[in-house]
Amino acid sequence: MTAYDAVWLNANLATLREGETPYGAIRDGAIAAREGRIAWVGARGDWNGKAAIEHDARGAWITPGLVDCHTHLVYAGNRADEFEQRLKGKSYADIAREGGGINSTVRATRAASEEDLVTLARRRLAQWLAEGATVLEIKSGYGLDTAGETKMLRAARGLGDCITVKTTFLGAHALPPEYNGRPDDYISLVCDQMLPAVAPLADAVDAFCENIAFTVKQTARVFAEARKLGLPVKLHADQLSDSGGAQLAAQFGALSADHLEYTSEAGAEALARQGTVAALLPGAFYFLREKQVPPLGALRRHRVPIAIATDHNPGSSPLTSPLLAMNMACTLFRLTPEEALAGMTRNGARALGMQATHGTLGVGKSADLALWEIESPAELAYVAGANPNVGVFRNGHSARGQQTRNE
Ligand code: DI6
Ligand code: FE
Numbered sequence: 163m164t165a166y167d168a169v170w171l172n173a174n175l176a177t178l179r180e181g182e183t184p185y186g187a188i189r190d191g192a193i194a195a196r197e198g199r200i201a202w203v204g205a206r207g208d209w210n211g212k213a214a215i216e217h218d219a220r221g222a223w224i225t226p227g228l229v230d231c232h233t234h235l236v237y238a239g240n241r242a243d244e245f246e247q248r249l250k251g252k253s254y255a256d257i258a259r260e261g262g263g264i265n266s267t268v269r270a271t272r273a274a275s276e277e278d279l280v281t282l283a284r285r286r287l288a289q290w291l292a293e294g295a296t297v298l299e300i301k302s303g304y305g306l307d308t309a310g311e312t313k314m315l316r317a318a319r320g321l322g323d324c325i326t327v328k329t330t331f332l333g334a335h336a337l338p339p340e341y342n343g344r345p346d347d348y349i350s351l352v353c354d355q356m357l358p359a360v361a362p363l364a365d366a367v368d369a370f371c372e373n374i375a376f377t378v379k380q381t382a383r384v385f386a387e388a389r390k391l392g393l394p395v396k397l398h399a400d401q402l403s404d405s406g407g408a409q410l411a412a413q414f415g416a417l418s419a420d421h422l423e424y425t426s427e428a429g430a431e432a433l434a435r436q437g438t439v440a441a442l443l444p445g446a447f448y449f450l451r452e453k454q455v456p457p458l459g460a461l462r463r464h465r466v467p468i469a470i471a472t473d474h475n476p477g478s479s480p481l482t483s484p485l486l487a488m489n490m491a492c493t494l495f496r497l498t499p500e501e502a503l504a505g506m507t508r509n510g511a512r513a514l515g516m517q518a519t520h521g522t523l524g525v526g527k528s529a530d531l532a533l534w535e536i537e538s539p540a541e542l543a544y545v546a547g548a549n550p551n552v553g554v555f556r557n558g559h560s561a562r563g564q565q566t567r568n569e
Contacts, residue, residue, distance in 0.1 A: 166194040166201055166213035168558055170531070173219035176539040177203060177523035178226055178508045185500055185539045186522070193224060195529035198557035203523055222552055223539055225503065226521055227296025227530030227561075228484045229510030232396075232420050232441050232471035234332075235300045236283045236317045239270030241476045264304070264336040267476050271304035271314065279317035286474070287321060289482045291562055294532030294551045298325050299471075299514055301368055303332030308359050315363035326530075326556065328514045330396060331360050334369035334376050334384050349380045353387040361391045366417060366515075370398040371407045378410050385414045394515055400424040401446070412436040418469060418513035422456045423447065430457055434464035439513040442497075442505070443473035444490035445481035455495050468497070469513040470505030488543040499543035529558035 170193050177186035192209035194202040202211055244257050244266070257263055271279070283300075290298060300318035305311040311333055318329045333352040341348040357367070367388035371381040375398075385395045394417050399407025401421035408429030411419035419425075419433055420441040433440055440461050447455070461468055470491045473479040481487060488502035497505065511521025519528050533553035534542065541550065554561040 166196050166211050168215040168217060168529075169194040169202075169209070169211065169213035170217045170219050170224060171206060171209070172221060173533075174221070174223045175203065175523055176223055176225045176503070178504055179522050179524055180508070185503065187539065191224075193523060193531070195558035198529055198559075200523060200525055200527050200529050203525060219533055222533040223536050224523070225294070225532050225534065225539065225542070226507040226523055226527075227532050227554060227556060228290075228294050228506045229297040229514065229516070229521055230290060230295055230471050230474075230484050230487075230506065231299050231418065231439075231469050231510040231513035232443060232473050233298055233300055234303060234473070234475035235286055235298065235321075236279050236302070236314050237267050237271050237304045237476055238274035238278060238282060239267055239476065240480070241266065244477075264477060265339055267304045268306055268310075268336070268338060272307075272310050276313045276317050276320070279314065280320045283317060283321055284324075286482055287325060290484060291324060291554065292551060293483060293485050293549055294534070294554045295484055296326055296530035296532070296554065296556045296561060297328070297511065297514065297516065297520055299328045299330055301330040301332040301335075302360070302364075303335030303368075303370075306333065306336065306338035308356050311356055311360050312363065315360055319363065324561065326520075328365045328516070329363060330366045330368045331357065331364035331393075332368040332370070333357070333360070334381065336370065336375060345376065345380060349376065349383055352384055357384070357387050357391060361393060364393060366394045366396055368396045368398065371405055371410060372398065372401055373403055373405065378406055381410060382414075385410075389414065396420060396441075396513070400429065404429070408433055412438050417515050420471070420473075421446065423452060423454045425457055425460075427457065427460045430460035430464045430466055433461075433466045438466070439469050439509055440466045441469040441471050441513050442491060442495055443471055443479065443487075444494045445479035445487055446473045447494055448490055449479050449481070458495055458497065467509045467512055468501060468505050469509040470497070470502055471510065471513075485542060485545065485549065486547065489546045492543050499540040502543040503539060529555060531555045
């Protein structure tokens, strides 16, 4: 008889495996782990294994640990004062002209030590852990010089003890003040000096391709360099205008193209051809009071995998709740609750190139489990502000010293 390290019984499973029941659901299921991986999943009645630890889930639903595939969690300072100024009538452009906006976060982040950045990010991270997240992507992009970007990526990796972290180098996020009027020179710095220096600390490379940031041509230079270093790419694409970002992302075989509010049908088709994930970010849409929603119909028609993420950052999406991001994806973008949950699990993992190891409850995957006191998985996208999480396990181990509720 095979021995397992742990089994969860008296649970309903939302496996999120594709092509099965809605949510890949198994009512009254059992799930067992060995050496940090899922080793058995099925109906309780079929379970006759032996496990060193038996967890009584007391009727909870178990989903894969949530995967937030797009965040800017590491930074110093905040921009609440700008939020206040905007509500008193000042425009984003006025604030940027006066040295605020992204550059105020760049100043604060450059001035902070790596330890400060870890402390601040760890404090924010508590909410992701409380809501059952086990994987988080974190971008750089507020250093905008080699030392600052290196410091941010190191700080992000420093959080790996409590959550699985994927780091993304976003040197091409904004033009730092010392390069004012010289964007091509800055892109040369990114390509020739920053990228080679940060490559060992980065799992992927991202850029902000937008009329207020970098052009398609500048972004393509960064991506070509990433390719030489063997790093996969992702892109902030078509957030405020259709700049052909989706097509550019597809052309470089990007893991994901993110935002996509202004993406055309042709853009959606290009993503589908490459298997590039569409990562939708309703937090930024909400906070910036955008009007145009991503082309959900085209994404569905072309069967583009859709991920949902918080895009947590101090400027355009101070959202710290993956569950609320799922709710917003439904209310603002009209995703179904099942699409929203798949977006924060299976497709979030795919957007990070982790589909072989994360994002569904399948044999061989990491034993990353979130337990929820809910009656149906649709409740996860429905509760707007509540947190029904009652446990989270990463690689089979409790991720916050709590196994199931009341224990
Ligand atoms: N997209 C955004 O909306 C921002 N960055 C990005 O890539 C804004 C980030 C900030 O304002 O700090
Ligand atoms: Fe972002």
